[in-house]
Amino acid sequence: DSGVTQTPKHLITATGQRVTLRCSPRSGDLSVYWYQQSLDQGLQFLIQYYNGEERAKGNILERFSAQQFPDLHSELNLSSLELGDSALYFCASSPQGVSYEQYFGPGTRLTVT
Amino acid sequence: AQSVAQPEDQVNVAEGNPLTVKCTYSVSGNPYLFWYVQYPNRGLQFLLKYITGDNLVKGSYGFEAEFNKSQTSFHLKKPSALVSDSALYFCAVRDIVPDSWGKLQFGAGTQVVVTP
16 A cells, blocks of 8 residues: 555546546655556656646646645546546655655546546 | 656566566656556556666565666566566656656556466
């Protein structure tokens, strides 16, 4: 158990809908990262937050957005969903500093039908 | 731009034999390198990292990795593979230039199959 929690574990929704994925980082970690894992794209970095502020953006679509709240949990919002958004979405957390490893949550499997 | 390559989609090895999973990287500065393992329907688990210092890094579950700067490689090794090592292995690199801000660039992953 990494100490990072994600909810829900599974999510099935229809095209055009909006969903919210939730992540709680390890105790004490200020940085939260979101990644998308799909068969065709592999593991892709989406976005990073540090102590409530956005720090880095990766291959995140404009239909996707995220935020980190004062209690450090984070939410990833996916809207106008398309079939191609079906993937595993991982949250990771780490202490601040590039030498630290990231600890990953169990992921949310999103299926868009 | 940073990148990492795992040239093998799959590695097959018999239980008890040495296991090697290859990784090469490209960064603009000095690399921070990581190995993660993913079991079916699970998140990624951290195995080991190279930040600085000794080129041979020891990690969890008997794994180690050798950093080779001249060959820009960071191969994962285990002297004696177990059936339970069968999983998907990812190499990742983090560039330490300021604008990278900690994001990891992952390789495509290598499926390891250990047969009894």
